[in-house]
Amino acid sequence: MTAPTAPHRPNPGRAGPTRAALRAELTKALTLRSLWIGAGVILALNVYFAQMNVSLLADLAQTLEDGRFVAYDGTVASFETAVRDSILSSPYQSAALFVPLLIAVVCGQEYRTGQIRTTAAAVPNRWRLATVQIIVSVVLGVVVTILAFVMSDVVLLLALPAEGRDVVLSAAGMLVGAKVLTYSAVMSVVAGVLTTVLRSTMPALVAIVAVLVLALSGVLLPLSPLVHGLLPMIAAKTFLFGYAPDATDPSVAAGLVILLGWLTAGAATWFGALRYREIG
Amino acid sequence: MIEISRLTKRYSTKVAVADVTFTAPPGAVTGLIGPNGSGKSTTIRALLGLTRPTHGTATVDGCQYGDLGPYPLRRVGALLDNAAPVPERRGVDHLRWIAQTNGISRRRVDEVLEQVDLTGAARSRVKQYSLGMKQRLGIAAALLGDPDVLVLDEPMNGLDPEGIRWIRELLRRRTAEGATVLVSSHFMTELESVAERVVVLARGQVRAEGTITEVAGGFESLEAAYFHHTTVSV
Ligand SMILES: Nc1ncnc2c1ncn2[C@@H]1O[C@H](COP(=O)(O)OP(=O)(O)OP(=O)(O)O)[C@@H](O)[C@H]1O
Numbered sequence: 001m002t003a004p005t006a007p008h009r010p011n012p013g014r015a016g017p018t019r020a021a022l023r024a025e026l027t028k029a030l031t032l033r034s035l036w037i038g039a040g041v042i043l044a045l046n047v048y049f050a051q052m053n054v055s056l057l058a059d060l061a062q063t064l065e066d067g068r069f070v071a072y073d074g075t076v077a078s079f080e081t082a083v084r085d086s087i088l089s090s091p092y093q094s095a096a097l098f099v100p101l102l103i104a105v106v107c108g109q110e111y112r113t114g115q116i117r118t119t120a121a122a123v124p125n126r127w128r129l130a131t132v133q134i135i136v137s138v139v140l141g142v143v144v145t146i147l148a149f150v151m152s153d154v155v156l157l158l159a160l161p162a163e164g165r166d167v168v169l170s171a172a173g174m175l176v177g178a179k180v181l182t183y184s185a186v187m188s189v190v191a192g193v194l195t196t197v198l199r200s201t202m203p204a205l206v207a208i209v210a211v212l213v214l215a216l217s218g219v220l221l222p223l224s225p226l227v228h229g230l231l232p233m234i235a236a237k238t239f240l241f242g243y244a245p246d247a248t249d250p251s252v253a254a255g256l257v258i259l260l261g262w263l264t265a266g267a268a269t270w271f272g273a274l275r276y277r278e279i280g
Numbered sequence: 281m282i283e284i285s286r287l288t289k290r291y292s293t294k295v296a297v298a299d300v301t302f303t304a305p306p307g308a309v310t311g312l313i314g315p316n317g318s319g320k321s322t323t324i325r326a327l328l329g330l331t332r333p334t335h336g337t338a339t340v341d342g343c344q345y346g347d348l349g350p351y352p353l354r355r356v357g358a359l360l361d362n363a364a365p366v367p368e369r370r371g372v373d374h375l376r377w378i379a380q381t382n383g384i385s386r387r388r389v390d391e392v393l394e395q396v397d398l399t400g401a402a403r404s405r406v407k408q409y410s411l412g413m414k415q416r417l418g419i420a421a422a423l424l425g426d427p428d429v430l431v432l433d434e435p436m437n438g439l440d441p442e443g444i445r446w447i448r449e450l451l452r453r454r455t456a457e458g459a460t461v462l463v464s465s466h467f468m469t470e471l472e473s474v475a476e477r478v479v480v481l482a483r484g485q486v487r488a489e490g491t492i493t494e495v496a497g498g499f500e501s502l503e504a505a506y507f508h509h510t511t512v513s514v
Pocket residue numbers: 280291292294295296297314315316317318319320321322323361
């Protein structure tokens with residue numbers, strides 16, 4: 001080992017402590033190899049799904065009469081709706097499942113090897129720590145979703161017939177983008193808080209998938225449509241697609257309120273878990 | 281100055297630390313010794329604000345860790361038990377994020393890497409590090425803020441003889457400059473050569489405390505005193 005250097009006074013820097021902690025938290029995430037691999041896989045899957053939608057839409061465009069077609073369940077729907085749903089479908093899948101899984105991996109790094117102790121000793125103010133962790137989770141989730149959304153739009157723009165392209169670029173097309181970002185922010189907080197409370201990635205992954213299975217299978221529906229509607233994926237469905245696919249689904253406004261409820265409850269629990277539970 | 285005062289930590293099934301009181305004065309290395317499970321790491325975790333004491337206090341310069349201000353690493357550097365770096369991250373990045381939390385410059389990261397002789401391995405992932413290299417990385421993290429108080433939980437574990445000599449010299453130099461050092465260790469001979477004071481814990485209680493001469497007085501060595509104090513029930 002080398003001889004010591006002269007005693008060093010660390011550069012105090014001009015960043016306030018919260019900015020300093022935020023920067024550190026971002027560095028922690030961005031220097032994690034699994035983040036890059038995970039984000040890469042999500043974006044690749046997303047392009048694949050968008051590509052599949054394109055071929056479905058292309059087939060659909062062949063059967064159009066007056067811009068409308070007969071859906072598999074016999075109802076008549078407009079081509080515009082089909083395109084709008086396609087814009088959403090792959091980012092929606094990312095936001096519902098893949099982004100939360102990614103956030104659980106990133107937040108779980110703290111608990112894999114006891115890094116949380118180093119973190120807590122470096123940032124002893126637990127409110128500050130929770131704040132920066134929540135911000136970074138939301139930013140990561142939203143950025144990955146934006147990339148997914150833009151990439152799937154690009155695929156659609158390149159491959160769709162002209163009438164489809166107009167829908168992609170319309171205000172309605174952009175609005176669904178904003179909505180899916182809201183949804184991914186909520187899901188990022190939900191995934192992060194689950195990981196923080198359970199102090200491990202694996203159980204959090206299981207919990208996320210379990211909630212998704214509950215939502216998709218609809219097992220709660222016969223027991224209580226209300227509880228079923230409170231699941232974030234169900235609340236998000238109407239909110240995102242702008243119409244209620246099932247009669248029991250909450251309205252658009254109710255969906256938004258439920259999502260914001262999850263966001264608030266998730267953040268509050270995150271604060272509570274770091275502030276009141278012992279790190280040990 | 282580190283002051284542990286009537287510190288008690290009770291877990292649901294057991295008492296890890298019971299009514300422990302001792303001080304680690306500035307300008308000296310204080311050794312914390314005791315068998316596995318005697319409460320050394322628990323005491324250190326309480327000092328760092330990671331564990332909430334059931335009773336009593338643990339302070340640095342009269343402050344609880346949480347009251348040291350937003351940049352505590354500039355005052356206290358710690359090597360903690362059970363707080364390993366994430367294996368998939370590169371060594372330099374591990375130090376970078378820790379430095380950033382406390383507004384410590386990037387240049388300082390390179391300096392401490394140089395000090396612990398990890399400059400060449402800085403860009404390798406931690407999973408490729410040997411036991412001793414991981415230990416050096418942890419010590420580098422403790423040195424980042426150039427703190428006047430060092431709290432090191434078993435810093436010699438895994439170090440090669442050269443590394444042990446280096447840390448001995450580091451601790452001597454820092455205490456000569458007035459630093460306060462609390463070191464837990466199982467290496468009696470090593471501790472005897474570097475520590476001025478020693479605290480012997482057994483079953484969560486202080487069995488002996490004082491200068492090495494006081495604690496080892498009447499025994500062949502610190503090791504003999506250790507066995508006496510930790511096996512004979514007091
Ligand atoms: N989170 C916990 N829950 C329950 N018991 C705990 C917890 N942490 C520590 N203990 C118990 O407290 C006692 C003291 O543990 P501690 O880690 O402080 O010992 P130590 O002196 O550092 O031992 P070692 O030399 O092995 O590092 C042990 O019996 C341990 O089992």
